[in-house]
Amino acid sequence: MKKQHPLSILGLILFLCSLAAATPVAAQTETGYAVFYADYLEGQKTANGEIFSNHQLTCAHKTLPFGTLLKITRLDNYKSVTVRVNDRGPYGEGLVVDLTKAAAAQLGMLSEGKAYVQVEVVGSSNTNPIPPSLQTAKSPSAIPTEYSAVSTAKVKDPYLIRELPSGLSGYGLQIGAYTNRANAERQLIALQKQGIDKLYIKSLPGEQYKLIVASFPTRDAAMQHLQSLKQKYFVEGFPVNLSKWP
Numbered sequence: 001m002k003k004q005h006p007l008s009i010l011g012l013i014l015f016l017c018s019l020a021a022a023t024p025v026a027a028q029t030e031t032g033y034a035v036f037y038a039d040y041l042e043g044q045k046t047a048n049g050e051i052f053s054n055h056q057l058t059c060a061h062k063t064l065p066f067g068t069l070l071k072i073t074r075l076d077n078y079k080s081v082t083v084r085v086n087d088r089g090p091y092g093e094g095l096v097v098d099l100t101k102a103a104a105a106q107l108g109m110l111s112e113g114k115a116y117v118q119v120e121v122v123g124s125s126n127t128n129p130i131p132p133s134l135q136t137a138k139s140p141s142a143i144p145t146e147y148s149a150v151s152t153a154k155v156k157d158p159y160l161i162r163e164l165p166s167g168l169s170g171y172g173l174q175i176g177a178y179t180n181r182a183n184a185e186r187q188l189i190a191l192q193k194q195g196i197d198k199l200y201i202k203s204l205p206g207e208q209y210k211l212i213v214a215s216f217p218t219r220d221a222a223m224q225h226l227q228s229l230k231q232k233y234f235v236e237g238f239p240v241n242l243s244k245w246p
Contacts, residue, residue, distance in 0.1 A: 034107070036103070037052070039191065047060070047066075048087070054102060055102055060088055065085070069082055069083070072099065072120075074109065074115045076116065081103045082129050110235075166246060168214065170216055171241060172212040172213060172216070173239060181207075195233070200214055
């Protein structure tokens with residue numbers, strides 16, 4: 001049997017390695033729904049021990065390693081944002097990623113509460129991507145509706161919670177709608193602490209609780225204030241005629 005020359009074996013190994021390096025590795029992707037964090041989680045620890053901030057471009061994923069960078073693309077408008085995994089979740093059916101509101105704002109999904117997205121692994125990092133909003137906005141705020149069950153424990157600081165008075169005229173801005181009053185109160189307090197004032201809860205039949213910014217003499221005045229809230233706090237909402245409510 002002819003003896004194989006060691007150099008030819010080494011050459012074969014190097015050739016095979018070069019082929020492997022030249023063959024692109026398929027990107028790891030998945031699709032499903034993205035949602036975003038509630039305000040009251042601000043300042044709490046994430047699963048990897050970091051302090052959660054809705055200012056940052058981070059996310060929760062059920063299985064990917066901490067530090068993984070993900071490109072999140074919304075599949076109905078093709079807006080995208082890159083975020084870093086530092087938490088675990090979400091665990092609702094069909095949910096694949098839980099975003100900060102800074103990230104959700106980049107996808108234009110603050111008003112919907114969730115969006116169908118593609119999640120693609122694009123790298124890893126020990127630091128978070130820098131959100132453009134940090135240069136122009138205060139803290140991203142305001143969830144228009146809840147998307148998952150939240151504890152119904154009583155909210156602290158009840159003196160901050162005000163009911164919208166009856167018999168008002170003019171216009172208000174609805175920036176949230178809830179079926180659980182504790183969730184509405186929790187969100188109202190969180191938004192007040194971020195700096196939003198003129199906040200009220202409007203209780204309606206059928207366990208409906210609206211978060212209202214009020215009041216404004218005209219619809220135009222309400223819309224002008226809404227633009228300011230969008231720029232400073234990422235708030236989404238719409239004007240409501242207060243005279244139509246009892």
